[in-house]
Amino acid sequence: xxxxxxxxxxxxxxxxxxxxxxxxxxxxxxxxxxxxxxxxxxxxxxxxxxxxxxxxxxxxxxxxxxxxxxxxxxxxxxxxxxxxxxxxxxxxxxxxxxxxxxxxxxxxxxxxxxxxxxxxxxxxxxxxxxxxxxxxxxxxxxxxxxxxxxxxxxxxxxxxxxxxxxxxxxxxxxxxxxxxxxxxxxxxxxxxxxxxxxxxxxxxxxxxxxxxxxxxxxxxxxxxxxxxxxxxxxxxxxxxxxxxxxxxxxxxxxxxxxxxxxxxxxxxxxxxxxxxxxxxxxxxxxxxxxxxxxxxxxxxxxxxxxxxxxxxxxxxxxxxxxxxxxxxxxxxxxxxxxxxxxxxxxxxxxx
Numbered sequence: 505x506x507x508x509x510x511x512x513x514x515x516x517x518x519x520x521x522x523x524x525x526x527x528x529x530x531x532x533x534x535x536x537x538x539x540x541x542x543x544x545x546x547x548x549x550x551x552x553x554x555x556x557x558x559x560x561x562x563x564x565x566x567x568x569x570x571x572x573x574x575x576x577x578x579x580x581x582x583x584x585x586x587x588x589x590x591x592x593x594x595x596x597x598x599x600x601x602x603x604x605x606x607x608x609x610x611x612x613x614x615x616x617x618x619x620x621x622x623x624x625x626x627x628x629x630x631x632x633x634x635x636x637x638x639x640x641x642x643x644x645x646x647x648x649x650x651x652x653x654x655x656x657x658x659x660x661x662x663x664x665x666x667x668x669x670x671x672x673x674x675x676x677x678x679x680x681x682x683x684x685x686x687x688x689x690x691x692x693x694x695x696x697x698x699x700x701x702x703x704x705x706x707x708x709x710x711x712x713x714x715x716x717x718x719x720x721x722x723x724x725x726x727x728x729x730x731x732x733x734x735x736x737x738x739x740x741x742x743x744x745x746x747x748x749x750x751x752x753x754x755x756x757x758x759x760x761x762x763x764x765x766x767x768x769x770x771x772x773x774x775x776x777x778x779x780x781x782x783x784x785x786x787x788x789x790x791x792x793x794x795x796x797x798x799x800x801x802x803x804x805x806x807x808x809x810x811x812x813x814x815x816x817x818x819x820x821x822x823x824x825x826x827x828x829x830x831x832x833x834x835x836x837x838x839x840x841x842x843x844x845x846x847x848x849x850x851x852x853x854x855x
Contacts (some may be wrong), residue, residue: 505529506840507572509597509644511537511588512579515695517602520829521577526557528847530840534571537562544551554668555705568672573597576718577834582621586628589653593632593660599653599841602830606655607637607723609753621719632685639835640665640674641844643727648838656835659827660742661723663753665695666782666802667819668724670767670775672731677815682738684724686753689793712743751795765808768815771804780845781826782833794855796820799849800830 508525510518513536523529536546542563547553549561562569576592576664578585578601585601592599599606604621610633627633636653638644640662647854648654649656670679677680687710694699700706721740728736769786776782781800785791787807796803803820821827830848837846 506834506836506842507532507534507574507575509533509535509537509569509571509573510579511564511576512584512602513578514538514541514548514549514594515579515727516691516824517795517801517828517832518577518579521579521832522553522557524829524833524847526553528844530842531836533557533559534573535562535569536560536805536837537564537566537569539563542566575600578602582618582623583628589629589632590842593652594746600639600656600835600839601658602828602832603654604658604719605807606653607638607657608645608655608726609634609636609638613722613726617714617719617722618702620717620722630718630745637670638723638727638741639831640727641831641834641838642666642776642782645670645838648835649841651839652689654835654839655830656828658719658720658723659692659751659821659823660740660753661685661687661720661727662827663689663802663819663821664720664724664740664755665727666821667753667804667817668728669731669753669773671738671757671815671817672728673775674771675732675760676763676771677738677759679729679732681756681758682728682736683756684738684740685756686741686751686755688751688754688823689747689749690744690753691749692744700851703817706744709746710743712741714742715761718742735757747793747808749822749824751819751821751823752793755815755817757815759815762808762810762813763771763815766807768808769806774805774822780849781830791820792819793820793822795852796822797852798822799850799852800826800834801835802826815823
C-alpha cells in the first residue's frame with residue numbers, strides 16, 4: 505500500500521488526484537494540506553466526495569500533517585515544492601510536483617522557463633536538478649521509476665509532446681517548421697478567481713493568450729529536440745474556449761519527404777505500441793474532446809496534407825486528467841513499483 509500526502513489539496517489538481525486515489529486499490533491518502541479552509545472536511549467543500557473521502561484539511565504545521573508518507577504530492581504553484589522537497593527527501597519520502605519546479609534537469613533550463621513565466625529564474629534547490637525526472641511516462645518511464653523527485657508535465661506540453669514525438673524521433677519534419685495551435689477549457693486557468701474567467705466574460709467568447717511566449721513551450725522544445733537529435737523550434741498559440749475541460753492541440757510540421765497518411769499512422773502506432781494511454785487514429789475517425797473527457801487517454805488523429813506535404817496531428821486530452829491528475833497517478837504508480845495503469849484504466853462516458 506502506497507501512502508500519499510497531498511499539499512495544495514483543494515485546487516483542481518489536488519481534488520482530481522483525491523478522486524482517483526480514493527478508488528485506487530493500492531493507495532492510501534495519509535494527509536490533505538492546504539492554506540485555506542483548514543479544519544473543514546474535504547467533503548464539506550466538495551460534497552461529491554461525501555462518504556468516499558472525508559479527511560480534514562490540515563495546516564502544514566499541524567502534527568497530523570506530518571504523518572508518514574511514501575510520496576508527497578505538491579499540487580502547488582511554482583516555487584513552493586523547490587523549498588520543501590529537501591525536507592521530504594530527508595524524511596525518506598519521494599516528491600511529485602505539479603508545478604514547473606522540477607520539470608527541468610539543469611538550472612539553465614529552469615531559468616529559461618521561469619523567465620518566460622515571469623518568475624524568479626534562480627532555482628532554490630539546484631542540487632536536486634539532474635536527479636529529477638520529467639513525468640511524461642510515455643517517454644521517461646524508466647527514469648520515473650528510479651527518481652526520488654518527479655516533475656509532472658504541463659497540460660499543453662503533454663498534448664503537444666505526445667502528438668509530435670514519433671515524427672520527431674523519425675526526423676520526418678523540418679525542425680524549424682513546427683506549429684502548435686492549442687485550445688483549452690477554462691479549468692486550465694486553475695481555481696483562483698479572475699475577472700476574465702467570470703461567466704459573462706467567458707460565455708460565447710474565445711481568445712488567444714500569452715502570445716508573447718507561453719511557459720510550456722520550453723518543455724515541448726526540449727523533449728522534441730532530445731528525440732530529434734537537434735534543436736526543434738516551434739510557434740505556439742494558446743486559446744481558451746468556453747468549455748470546462750479538455751485540450752485540442754492541432755500540430756503542423758513540414759515533411760522533409762513525401763509520406764502517406766497510412767505510413768504516418770503506422771509509424772505512430774509502432775511508436776506507442778507499449779503506451780497504454782495513447783490511442784492513434786486516422787483522419788476519418790470521429791474523435792473529439794468528449795472521447796477523452798475524465799480519462800487518462802491521449803487520442804491522436806494523424807493525417808498528412810499531401811498537397812503541401814505537411815504532417816497534421818490533432819491531439820486530444822482532458823487537461824485535468826492526462827494533463828494533470830491522471831498523469832500524476834500514472835507517475836505515482838511507477839514511483840511505487842505498481843502497474844502503470846492501476847486505478848486509471850477506464851473508458852469515458854457517452855454522451
